[in-house]
Amino acid sequence: MNYAESDDRSLVQAFQNGDERAFEEIVRRYQRQVANVIYMTSGTPQDVPDLAQEVFLKIYKSLGGITVEHSLFSWIYRIAVNVTIDELRRRKIRRMTSLDFSGDPEENEPTFRDSSLPDDQLVSAERREQVWKALRKLSDTSRTVLLLREYEELSYKEIGDILHISEQAVKSRIFRAREELKELLKDYFEVRP
Amino acid sequence: MNHRDIRKLISAMVDGELDDAGTKRVNEHMASCPSCTRYARALRAVSADIRSVIPITLPDTFPLAVLxxxxxxxxxxxxxxxxxxxxxxxxxxxxxxxxxxxxxxxxxxxEEPVVAEPYLTGELSDSTATRILLTKETPSKNDLLLAVVSPE
The missing domain is CATH 1.10.287 (Helix Hairpins)
Structure with missing residues (x-):
């Protein structure tokens, strides 16, 4: 059976009835989002494949016991965030116990779509780098809500479904996240014409 | 409405989540407020910059690798x-x-065998009772009983 057209609920049911191809389709459907959640949370692209695999292994183990009432993505999203945060925490502990402070958390900067080019565009690249660094400094709550909006381009309702909060709360959180960002990017907000 | 309230509306407007009435109110405010106009422009620019980060893509074979x-x-x-x-x-x-x-x-x-007290069996006793009795100046009734049954 081809599951490409099936909705999430049918996929979960098919998997629970023992069809692994349904799981394969779930991975195919959500691998991009999971990869980007991990990337945005950890900031290191080289972590993404391993952590994404860990996320889907967890999903495989737990999928048998869930019922999809709201959004499957919201469930997957939370697993992805938790796995990544756990990994970051483990690393922090390892760094503290080994007294190894040599690693620069900002050494793995992301690449930007057009950062390679003439002067004015290099200025843009520099500005984007600033935005990226500021984004990394936001609290987890603020970064998550902002990335779901800006990067995944989800509506307030979809974000609310994922985070189990009202649309009004989403609106407030996004505004607060932008206010935090504004503090971190004072030049950006004040100097721009 | 103060600037902060307007900026909350601007944030929703940038996301396309503000109704017509709210949008009208924001536009009216911005027409006479360069600061909030700059804020709206900066928000749009930040959004564009966040979206300009190249998305990570996993290979098409990733689902099979997971399996x-x-x-x-x-x-x-x-x-x-x-x-x-x-x-x-x-x-x-x-x-x-x-x-x-x-x-x-x-x-x-x-169980520990029950051993009769030596003063009850007639054997010479060096039990504590006997020793106490010998040192008592005014023995009690019990002390006397012990003394009687103990062959000194």
């Missing part, structure tokens, strides 16, 4: 399952044996 990992983990747990089962049974058995041994030891431990 391979799932199967490898299942195979490994199948290998270790008998060992784990044996270890679990061993630990449970050992625990049961310890509990049983303690219970048996408590049940079948021979």
């Amino acid at each position: 391979r990992a799932v199967h490898a983990e299942q195979a490994e747990s199948r290998i270790w399952m008998p060992v784990e089962l044996f270890a679990r049974r061993f630990v449970v058995g050992l625990g049961a044996a310890v509990v049983l041994s303690v219970a048996l030891a408590m049940t079948i431990r021979p």
Whole structure:
């Protein structure tokens, strides 16, 4: 059976009835989002494949016991965030116990779509780098809500479904996240014409 | 409405989540407020910059790689399952044996033989009672009884 057209609920049911191809389709459907959640949370692209695999292994183990009432993505999203945060925490502990402070958390900067080019565009690249660094400094709550909006381009309702909060709360959180960002990017907000 | 309230509306407007009435109110405010106009422009620019980060893509073979990992983990747990089962049974058995041994030891431990006090059997006693009696200036009734039955 081809599951490409099936909705999430049918996929979960098919998997629970023992069809692994349904799981394969779930991975195919959500691998991009999971990869980007991990990337945005950890900031290191080289972590993404391993952590994404860990996320889907967890999903495989737990999928048998869930019922999809709201959004499957919201469930997957939370697993992805938790796995990544756990990994970051483990690393922090390892760094503290080994007294190894040599690693620069900002050494793995992301690449930007057009950062390679003439002067004015290099200025843009520099500005984007600033935005990226500021984004990394936001609290987890603020970064998550902002990335779901800006990067995944989800509506307030979809974000609310994922985070189990009202649309009004989403609106407030996004505004607060932008206010935090504004503090971190004072030049950006004040100097721009 | 103060600037902060307007900026909250601007944030929703930038996201396309503000209704017509709100949008009208924001536009009216911005027409006479360069600061909030700059804020709206900066928000749009930040949005564009966030979106300009190249998305990570995993290879098309990723779902198969995940399934391979799932199967490898299942195979490994199948290998270790008998060992784990044996270890679990061993630990449970050992625990049961310890509990049983303690219970048996408590049940079948021979009781201390009841030894009659030497002063009751007529033997010379060096029991504490006798020694106390000998040192008592004003012995009690019990002390006297002990003294009578103890052959001094």
